[in-house]
């Protein structure tokens with residue numbers, strides 16, 4: 607694996623020494639700016655913006671900037687091993703692709719392009735229930751790649767059971783249940799443009815292709831897609847799913863289950879007590895609660911409280927290799943990459959996602975080596991200063 611990432615580093619450097627610029631920027635912030643120039647305003651601001659004033663989107667980045675690495679010298683970190691294994695999934699590096707819905711608003715190949723790029727690098731992708739492509743289509747594109755499935759939890763048991771059984775049959779190994787989106791956050795950028803992504807692109811393929819969901823409709827999604835979308839949105843929103851219903855998911859999913867959107871240490875303890883296998887410390891990239899705490903700021907206390915019982919994953923604000931290193935040092939066992947790979951998709955479909963991933967992994971590898979770290983297991987808060 608070192609060869610894979612190392613060779614990419616050399617490739618970019620050699621191109622640079624030869625005077626050839628890479629096709630897309632190697633920097634996530636610049637990639638966001640160029641994505642803005644090439645995407646339609648509705649899809650771009652849907653991806654980029656956050657809830658309310660955007661204070662939590664900013665807080666996520668500021669939290670990373672408050673932590674600094676303290677590099678060590680002469681540590682013989684030439685040969686690095688970034689690989690890890692998480693809930694039975696072997697990974698070349700502690701990085702996954704976060705679930706991102708309706709990718710057809712960004713690129714026509716949507717989640718299929720993402721699935722191919724992820725598989726090529728061996729990075730697990732987490733497929734969203736709000737995907738523009740079906741569970742089965744994405745599995746076929748992902749091939750032998752590792753894949754997890756993210757559930758927006760329908761309040762109809764038959765629909766939930768049907769979707770979970772399809773995911774299991776199609777080779778998704780871990781279930782991620784997102785808890786922080788029981789209603790969409792207040793998103794002024796989307797509201798001002800009257801932009802609802804599900805009405806654009808190809809809609810939501812997973813419920814639309816689901817027999818249990820289709821059986822509930824008066825008209826098929828092909829006949830009346832707006833009505834089908836509304837039915838689905840009402841089904842996955844609302845507060846009628848509680849901690850008491852987690853055993854239902856356990857009955858219908860025999861692999862690991864991870865709760866996404868955990869921000870309070872007591873909720874993390876509750877997840878562990880409920881027999882969950884992991885949590886994702888996340889504020890949904892600042893898209894749900896404006897003014898919510900930066901996800902990185904609550905990571906250390908959650909990792910300390912439950913990290914010896916369940917896996918603690920992290921997302922919200924990861925943009926660089928150093929960010930990956932910082933989150934791991936603060937107790938995460940892996941991180942999920944969100945918006946940056948969506949900008950890669952916008953730039954170049956599969957090639958764009960692959961580019962973003964390879965840059966992040968090469969940057970992470972170099973940052974590990976230059977700060978004197980050989981393996982992810984070696985990281986601890988002692989490599990950081992606040």
Ligand SMILES: Cc1cc2nc3c(=O)[nH]c(=O)nc-3n(C[C@H](O)[C@H](O)[C@H](O)COP(=O)(O)O)c2cc1C
Nearest residue numbers: 653704705706707734784890891922923924944945
């Ligand atoms: C356009 C977009 C769509 C998203 N869709 C989903 C989704 O369907 N399910 C989910 O659990 N999270 C979804 N998320 C949240 C991501 O999984 C992740 O938590 C977030 O992007 C992390 O923040 P970051 O992108 O700033 O790093 C979405 C995020 C974006 C930007």
Ligand SMILES: CCCCCCC(=O)C(=O)O
Nearest residue numbers: 707736787839842843893
């Ligand atoms: C009804 C919830 C669907 C939201 C799907 C996309 C998403 O998570 C987002 O942040 O936008």
